[in-house]
Amino acid sequence: MPTVSNNVWYEGEVPTAAELNAPYDAIATASAGLNGDNCKDNWITIYHFGTEPCNNLYSFVYDGTSDFSTSSTSYVTINSTGVNPSEVTLNYVPNQYEVLRIEISGLVTDIDAAVTYDTALPAGQRGNPNYYAFRLLLTYNDGGGNLTQSIGEWGYSFTTAGGDGRYYTTLPGDPEETGVPLGFQTFQASTLYLYTGTTGVRTLVKLELQAKVYDASNVLKVSRNNIVAVRAKH
Amino acid sequence: MSKVFSDKPISALESVKWDNISANLDVTLSEFNGGLDSNNLPVLSVTDAKLSEPTRTKVIAGAVSGFSVQMPSQSYHITRRSSVYEGSTDIWTPLFQTDLDSDTWSAGFNRLVDLDSNFLSAPLSFDAKEGILVGCATVDWEHGNQVFQVQVSEHPATFAPRGKGNEWWTEWGLFVNNILVAKSGQIYPRRHTTQIPFAIAVGSQPIVIELRVKINTWYVAGAPVAGETESTPFKVFSTTIWARNHYR
Numbered sequence: 001m002p003t004v005s006n007n008v009w010y011e012g013e014v015p016t017a018a019e020l021n022a023p024y025d026a027i028a029t030a031s032a033g034l035n036g037d038n039c040k041d042n043w044i045t046i047y048h049f050g051t052e053p054c055n056n057l058y059s060f061v062y063d064g065t066s067d068f069s070t071s072s073t074s075y076v077t078i079n080s081t082g083v084n085p086s087e088v089t090l091n092y093v094p095n096q097y098e099v100l101r102i103e104i105s106g107l108v109t110d111i112d113a114a115v116t117y118d119t120a121l122p123a124g125q126r127g128n129p130n131y132y133a134f135r136l137l138l139t140y141n142d143g144g145g146n147l148t149q150s151i152g153e154w155g156y157s158f159t160t161a162g163g164d165g166r167y168y169t170t171l172p173g174d175p176e177e178t179g180v181p182l183g184f185q186t187f188q189a190s191t192l193y194l195y196t197g198t199t200g201v202r203t204l205v206k207l208e209l210q211a212k213v214y215d216a217s218n219v220l221k222v223s224r225n226n227i228v229a230v231r232a233k234h
Numbered sequence: 235m236s237k238v239f240s241d242k243p244i245s246a247l248e249s250v251k252w253d254n255i256s257a258n259l260d261v262t263l264s265e266f267n268g269g270l271d272s273n274n275l276p277v278l279s280v281t282d283a284k285l286s287e288p289t290r291t292k293v294i295a296g297a298v299s300g301f302s303v304q305m306p307s308q309s310y311h312i313t314r315r316s317s318v319y320e321g322s323t324d325i326w327t328p329l330f331q332t333d334l335d336s337d338t339w340s341a342g343f344n345r346l347v348d349l350d351s352n353f354l355s356a357p358l359s360f361d362a363k364e365g366i367l368v369g370c371a372t373v374d375w376e377h378g379n380q381v382f383q384v385q386v387s388e389h390p391a392t393f394a395p396r397g398k399g400n401e402w403w404t405e406w407g408l409f410v411n412n413i414l415v416a417k418s419g420q421i422y423p424r425r426h427t428t429q430i431p432f433a434i435a436v437g438s439q440p441i442v443i444e445l446r447v448k449i450n451t452w453y454v455a456g457a458p459v460a461g462e463t464e465s466t467p468f469k470v471f472s473t474t475i476w477a478r479n480h481y482r
Contacts, residue, residue, distance in 0.1 A: 003266075003267040003268070004263050004266060004267060005263070006256060006259050006260050006263050007256070008256055009252045009255065009256060010252065011252055013252065015255065020255070023259055023263065027262075027263070027266060030266070031266075034270070037267075037268060038266060038267065038268060038270050039268070039270045039271065039275070040268065040269055040270065040271040043270065043271040043272045043275065044272065044275075044280065045272050045277075047277040047278070048272060048275060048276075048277050048278065048279055048280045049278070049280045050278050050279065050280055050281040050282070050284075051278065052281055052282045054285075054305070054306075054307050054308070095287050095288065096287065096288070097287070097288035097289060097290045097303050098288055099288070099303055099310045101310070101476070101478070103370070105429075125326070125327075127378075128326045130378075130425070131325075131326055131425060133325040133326075134427075135325075150318070152316075152474075153316070153318045153325045153472075154325075154372065154374045154427035154471075154472065155325050155326070155374050155425055155427060155471055156424070156425055156426060156427060157376065157378065157424050157425035157426075159378075159424075160378055160379050160397075160400060160422065160423040160424050161378050161379060161380075161381075161397065161423075162376055162377060162378015162379060162380065162423060162424075162425070162467065162469075163378055163380055163466070163467050166380070166381045178379075178381050178395075178396075178397035179378070179379065179397060180397075180400065182424055187427060188372075188427065188429040189372045189427050189429060189474075190370045190372055190429060190474070190476070191312075191314070191372065191474050191476065192310060192312045192476050194290070194301055194303065196290070199287070214326055232288075232305065232308065232310060232478070233282065233285075233288075233305070234282070234285045234286075234288070234305045234306045234307055234308075
């Protein structure tokens with residue numbers, strides 16, 4: 001603790017030059033290491049913070065009307081215009097226990113829900129063709145090549161239908177595909193990513209917003225979409 | 235450095251007394267030794283390097299994952315239970331499903347832990363500091379409509395399968411210390427990932443944030459003549475609650 005003491009003299013004592021100089025020398029030394037012990041409580045004001053923010057903002061915005069279409073059953077990065085993939089470039093090295101907060105949203109447009117039920121699937125999964133999903137994929141580098149990590153997946157249905165009780169064989173009608181198509185609805189999600197490794201080791205490279213469908217007969221279309229990422233440092 | 239004046243000024247030709255030396259320096263030292271404040275320290279002097287690093291104060295693992303991280307100006311807290319991660323399956327497989335015909339549930343807001351005990355740790359709990367809580371709940375769920383046998387003519391009596399239940403709805407509420415602070419509104423049949431943002435002022439106090447669900451459906455008595463059995467399942471695939479406590 002860089003605190004400095006003073007000398008005390010009593011009547012009749014003659015201080016030496018060294019004694020007189022000692023507190024000033026001690027202050028000069030200690031002033032190079034000021035810390036919280038030197039300061040009053042609640043001393044800081046907003047004006048004392050430097051220009052480096054406690055949080056950094058990264059974002060991707062596509063607000064056009066072009067559709068990204070996919071029938072892929074594995075995740076592909078949304079790319080509504082073909083030349084502007086839905087990704088956020090991060091390229092920073094987090095300190096340990098820094099938080100990255102991510103929010104996504106977008107608009108699903110005129111989907112094509114051709115198959116929403118499959119009798120060939122095991123019971124309990126026969127309604128799965130009705131589903132599609134989004135994923136947030138983080139690309140990072142720990143010193144070798146780039147690696148990826150899924151940090152969130154969220155699902156939706158093509159139609160209003162639910163459950164497995166939709167299959168009929170002897171009655172009229174076509175209840176397998178029962179359900180009203182759900183085009184032009186928004187999608188949205190948010191989550192946190194925590195870096196737990198050693199400070200200075202990992203570079204967070206980028207975030208991608210991806211989509212897939214369960215059944216390749218269906219077509220998912222996405223127009224406007226965005227990613228907002230907040231790096232929380234302090 | 236110090237914004238102090240001499241305690242005992244010494245005038246010209248005045249002899250220096252012993253206590254002039256000590257007292258004047260004591261005033262300066264007392265400020266240096268813990269009395270420095272915003273008048274002494276330059277603006278824009280607090281940089282990244284001067285601020286303490288984040289510290290993790292809580293880890294939750296198992297059926298629910300989560301953490302709490304404290305920073306100088308804010309703290310972050312999260313709990314998550316997801317079929318992909320904590321459930322170790324995939325995005326198509328629900329964490330649980332409740333048969334609304336036969337299982338026990340409430341017509342009011344249901345706590346998830348009452349529908350599935352694995353959600354015991356899902357409510358987000360932490361000690362907040364005075365300031366603002368900003369956060370979001372994200373829940374991936376399904377309450378779709380169904381197919382039931384419907385009589386389509388009386389003479390002769392003819393039955394046919396029809397989609398039913400388009401008027402069913404589901405509503406999610408976000409409760410902070412058992413007070414409803416945000417809700418989704420009624421969402422009609424579908425699988426949906428619903429996001430409920432919220433922001434409230436808090437004191438320095440314990441906080442518990444919880445998702446609860448209200449379900450509107452009806453009993454689908456009677457089995458179809460042909461085909462498979464009908465059901466009215468309510469499914470949950472994932473829940474996430476995170477909050478940022480921005481200190482005053």
